[in-house]
Amino acid sequence: MDSAKIALRKRPRRGEAAIQGFLLFCGAVSIFTTLGIVFVLGKESWLFFGSSEVSLREFFGATKWQPMVGQFGIWPLVNATLMTTSMAMLVAIPLGLAVAIYLSEYASARARSTLKPILEVLAGIPTVVYGYFALTFMTPLLRSIFGQNVVEIYNTASAGLVMGILILPLVSSMSEDALSAVPRSLREASYALGATKLETAVRIVVPAALSGIAAAVIVAISRAIGETMIVAVAAGAGPAFTFNPFKAAETMTGHIVRMSGGDLSYDSIDYNSIFAIGMVLFVATLMLNIVSRSIVRRFREVYE
Amino acid sequence: MSRQAQPSSCEGLPEGEALQRNIAARHRRGKVWHIIFQASTIVGIIALTALLYNIVNQSFGLVAVQNKVEPETLAIDGVPLEDLTKEQLIAILEAHVSKGVMRRLESELPFAARNRENVYNLVQERVVSPEILKSWPLVDSLFRRAEIAAAAAEEYPNAKLQFRSWVNPDFIRNPQSSTPALAGVRTAVLGSLWIIAITILVAFPLGLGAAIYLEEYAGDSWLNRIIETNISNLAGVPSIIYGMLGLAIFVRAMEPLTSGTLFGASDPTTANGRTILSAALTLALLVLPLIIINAQEAIRAVPRSLRQASYALGATKWQTTWNHVLPSALPGILTGTILAMSRAIGETAPLVVVGASTFIALDPSSPFSKFTALPIQIYQWTSRPQDQFRNIAAAAIIVLLVLLLSLNASAVLLRNRYSRRMG
Numbered sequence: 001m002d003s004a005k006i007a008l009r010k011r012p013r014r015g016e017a018a019i020q021g022f023l024l025f026c027g028a029v030s031i032f033t034t035l036g037i038v039f040v041l042g043k044e045s046w047l048f049f050g051s052s053e054v055s056l057r058e059f060f061g062a063t064k065w066q067p068m069v070g071q072f073g074i075w076p077l078v079n080a081t082l083m084t085t086s087m088a089m090l091v092a093i094p095l096g097l098a099v100a101i102y103l104s105e106y107a108s109a110r111a112r113s114t115l116k117p118i119l120e121v122l123a124g125i126p127t128v129v130y131g132y133f134a135l136t137f138m139t140p141l142l143r144s145i146f147g148q149n150v151v152e153i154y155n156t157a158s159a160g161l162v163m164g165i166l167i168l169p170l171v172s173s174m175s176e177d178a179l180s181a182v183p184r185s186l187r188e189a190s191y192a193l194g195a196t197k198l199e200t201a202v203r204i205v206v207p208a209a210l211s212g213i214a215a216a217v218i219v220a221i222s223r224a225i226g227e228t229m230i231v232a233v234a235a236g237a238g239p240a241f242t243f244n245p246f247k248a249a250e251t252m253t254g255h256i257v258r259m260s261g262g263d264l265s266y267d268s269i270d271y272n273s274i275f276a277i278g279m280v281l282f283v284a285t286l287m288l289n290i291v292s293r294s295i296v297r298r299f300r301e302v303y304e
Numbered sequence: 305m306s307r308q309a310q311p312s313s314c315e316g317l318p319e320g321e322a323l324q325r326n327i328a329a330r331h332r333r334g335k336v337w338h339i340i341f342q343a344s345t346i347v348g349i350i351a352l353t354a355l356l357y358n359i360v361n362q363s364f365g366l367v368a369v370q371n372k373v374e375p376e377t378l379a380i381d382g383v384p385l386e387d388l389t390k391e392q393l394i395a396i397l398e399a400h401v402s403k404g405v406m407r408r409l410e411s412e413l414p415f416a417a418r419n420r421e422n423v424y425n426l427v428q429e430r431v432v433s434p435e436i437l438k439s440w441p442l443v444d445s446l447f448r449r450a451e452i453a454a455a456a457a458e459e460y461p462n463a464k465l466q467f468r469s470w471v472n473p474d475f476i477r478n479p480q481s482s483t484p485a486l487a488g489v490r491t492a493v494l495g496s497l498w499i500i501a502i503t504i505l506v507a508f509p510l511g512l513g514a515a516i517y518l519e520e521y522a523g524d525s526w527l528n529r530i531i532e533t534n535i536s537n538l539a540g541v542p543s544i545i546y547g548m549l550g551l552a553i554f555v556r557a558m559e560p561l562t563s564g565t566l567f568g569a570s571d572p573t574t575a576n577g578r579t580i581l582s583a584a585l586t587l588a589l590l591v592l593p594l595i596i597i598n599a600q601e602a603i604r605a606v607p608r609s610l611r612q613a614s615y616a617l618g619a620t621k622w623q624t625t626w627n628h629v630l631p632s633a634l635p636g637i638l639t640g641t642i643l644a645m646s647r648a649i650g651e652t653a654p655l656v657v658v659g660a661s662t663f664i665a666l667d668p669s670s671p672f673s674k675f676t677a678l679p680i681q682i683y684q685w686t687s688r689p690q691d692q693f694r695n696i697a698a699a700a701i702i703v704l705l706v707l708l709l710s711l712n713a714s715a716v717l718l719r720n721r722y723s724r725r726m727g
Contacts, residue, residue, distance in 0.1 A: 019622050020521055026513030027522070030535050030596070033589050037545060040552040098344035106338060115345055122352055124708065126650025128679045129355070129701050132686050136694060137358040165351045172348075198334035219540070226542025228653035229679075233686055253544050253653070260547070260657040266556060278548045282541065289540040 041282055044275030053269055059276065065239040065255075067270050076239040077277065080249035084160040084231055085224040087245060091164025092220055096171025097213065103172070104179040105201045123169035131233030134162040139234065146246065154236030154248035163230050167220045174219065178212020179205055211299035218292035222285045228253040252277050359705075362698035363470045366445040368456045368463040369485070372433035373400065385427070390420040393427050400431045413666075425478070429486055436485045436692050437463050470699035480663060480676070484692035489700050491664055492681035493707075495580065496649060498668050499677060502584035503591065503648055508641055510588075511595030515637075518596070519603040520625050539593040547657030550586025555658055558582075563672060578659030581671040586654050591644040598640025602633040635722030642715035646708050652679040678704050 049056055054072045062073025099119070103112055138158035143151045151157070182205050190200040206213065236248025237258055250258070256274045264271050318326045375385045378396055388396075394415055398406060409415070409426065428434070437460045440452055445467065456465050478488025514535075522528040554562050555577035562582040606629050614624040630637075660680040668675060678700060685697035 013620060016620055016622050020517075023513045023517035023521060026510050027517040027528075027531050029510050030514065030531060030538060030592065033538060033549070033592070034534050036553060037541070037549050040549055041545075044552065095344045095347055098341045099348060102341035102345055106341060115348075118349055118352060122348060124646065124650075124712065125355070126652070126679055126704065126708070128650070128652045128682050128686075129359075129704070132682065132697060132701060133355045133358055135686060136362065137354060165348075168348060168351075196330050196334040198337045199330065202337075222540060226544065228542070228544045229683065232653075233683065253542065256544055256548070257653055257656050260551065260659070261662075275548060275552075278545055282545050285540060285542055286537060289537055293536065 037282065041275055041279040044272045045279045047267075048269070048272035048276045051269055051272070054273075063241050067273060072273060074252075074277065074280065076241040077250060077252045077255055078280075079241055079243075080156060080231075080235065080239070081225055081251040081253070083156050083243070083245060083249070084163060084227075084235065084251055085221060087157060087160025088163035088167055088224045088227075089217075089221060091161055092167040092171050092224075093217055095164075096168045096216070096220070097175055099168070099172040100175035100179055100213075101201055101206070103176050105197065105205065119169040119172060122165070123173075125166075127166065127227065127229040128233070130162050130166050131159075131230045134158045134230055134234035138162050142246070151246040152236075152248050154234065155246045156231075156235045156249050156251075157245035159231045159233075159235040160245065162234070163224055163227055166227070166230065167223055170223060171216050171220045174216035175209070175213045178209035178216065181212065182208045211296055214299075215292040215296045218288050218295070222288035222292070225288070226253065226281065226285050228257055232257045252281055359698045359701050361441045361443055362695050363702055364442045364445070365440045365468065365470075365695070366449070366452055366456075366465055367439045367468045367692075368437045368460045368465055370435050370437055370460065370463040372435070373431055375432050378427075378431065385432075386424070390418075390423050393420070393423045396431060397423065397427055405430070425486070429481060429483060433483075434485045435483070439468075439692050439695050470695045471702050475696070475699055476703065479667070480681070482663075484690070484696050487685075487696050489678060489681060489703055491667055492676050492678045492700070493703065494667050495675045496677040496679075496707075498580050498671070499584045499587060499655075499675065500645055500649055502581065502671060503587040504641065504645060506585060507588040507592050507595055507644070511592050511641075511644075512599055512637065514592075514596045515599030515603055516625060516630075519600055520621065520629070535593045535596050539597060542653075543590055543651055544653040544657060546586055546590040547654030549589065550582055550654060550658045554582035554585050567672075576659075578661070578674060579672045580668055580675040583655055583658050583660070583675050583677070584671070586658050587648045587651060590651065590654060591648050594644040594647065595641055598643070599633070599637045602636025602640065603629060605636065606632045635719055638722075639715045639719045642711055642718070646711045646715075649708060649711070650679055650704070652677075652683055655680055656683070678707075 048054060049059070053070050059072055059074055061075075062071060063075040064071040064073050065076050099115075103115060107115065135158075138161055139151070139153060139155065142155070142158055143153075186204055186208060187200050190204045195203070231251045231254040235254055236250060237254070238248065238250055239255060240247065240249045242249055256277055259270060259274050264274075317323075378385050380388060380392055413422075415423070438456070444452065453465060456463065475488050476493070477490055478486060479491045481487040514531075518528065518532060522531075559565075559577035562577045562579050562585070610628055610632060611624055614628045619627070655675075655677050660676050661674045662676075662684065664674050664676055666673075682697050682700045682704065685693045685700065
């Protein structure tokens, strides 16, 4: 045993330390990204609000967005965003929840294996294709149902409905995960007391999975707020403050896309304005995502 | 069973006849809602079918075509237009096109440098100039052919009625054009492929490195918790915000780098930061959280026993990770990367903000060229009012969906093949 004298003292391995440093850098890139987003949005918004043409009060108070004449009230854009979002939620939440309940409570294994891929395909289609669908299929459909005079060619209704179809798979998959996480013992206890399948699903399982479902709804809202291409194609160009879903209106995201698609000179008031809108968008979606995660953390029922 | 004294709360329960009715009513309600739940899944299937039907409907159909100059009249000595030499084609071009246009074409790219195919395309575009006067969707073309023939003869007497598949090999080969009949997606597809290649080249190592760090090396310190929360937040940020980040940093602030002037390789016409490199870097930042989260899950799934066996044999942490953990987690990591790629291919909004070109006819030749991408092309064509642009947008969508389908299918195949090998 004498010949195999291996030095067992821990040798400093410089290669390992270098690799660990590189990996730490990779992990830190994500922090740089967030800092970059905050810095970029913040700096341009600062320049925007600092210029003489705009005041914070006008931004959040006025209801006209016409950069050409120096009016910068954000409410038309926010209103259009809220309208498309609520229409999308009207479609996505009931249908998504119903699909989730069906998949987790009623569906046979074969039905589940056919339905889940279809939902995945729906979720994977690029949003610009949905925009095309909204413009070439949904709008003529709405016009034939409600009349050509009522529904304009560009309107927020068709964009909102198609957005609902886009978000439906998201709601259904997150809700289904939450529903499946409820242990079987709860359901079986309910059956043992004589409840029907519907009563078990609606009165026992859904309340038990409520935190996950609430999180799904909030993530869906956040996704709808940030959706760009469907509204850019189908909802119209030009901000308009209207509550009529059959009229054209531009959302926050649609406006940003239209502005950047054209000629935009750096350091102009228009350039800075899109960053101010982007800041509002970023803060809104960030808040929603944080709330969603904290709901899951705080209210998740822990079984076992 | 003897009747025991029931507690007072049980007095309201139905008995006998009422009990039967109550149970029947509850079951009826259950059946109704069962059907409602089932119907809601059908809505999803209907939506998908409607979408695909709409796209296919617009991609094939009858068209009324009118040529400004019939190609048969341009044949020289019995040799048809397609077989003429480059010099003959240039002669035809000069005979039919104004001097100003010839000078402009010469300044864009000298005729000596153009290849024959390029000149042939020019002849087609400016001399033959086929104009599609009207197009009809597929369903109409199949079932109402006689009606359409009559209407076309009446409205467009000089035009020929042909069946056209808007998705054809020419469509994929041709570069962009302002005439719908001649437009193709070549520049767009090449642009997309260039962008995706660079995106993956940048995002994959960074994402994998971050995932390895978070799973293998990170303790539970505050820094690492912040990184994890940060990544989940970034995954939920709308894609257009990434576009604005790319615009401000890659296009504007890092313009010498991304436009290539630092390397002396910039585009001769406009040297600005709106290049393939900026677009790819922006998309890389966008897909980075997805790759990290997927890779993390794949690495987490590797059993601890594998690592501990490796340590027991005296391997260092990196040796264990590189030689044992990563190969074992590779199928999951690759699947996640392919899913991230298919997400990136379909992204439009960040590319529009970063500055996709509205019209380029030359193929991208370097990371510093101006760019366009397939979704951007679809967006631009959809925004035009004429009907024919609707058709080519549908054809481009088919190309995009086929691309995505093959990517996802390869991801599924990869996953199946590796999981069979492992277990």
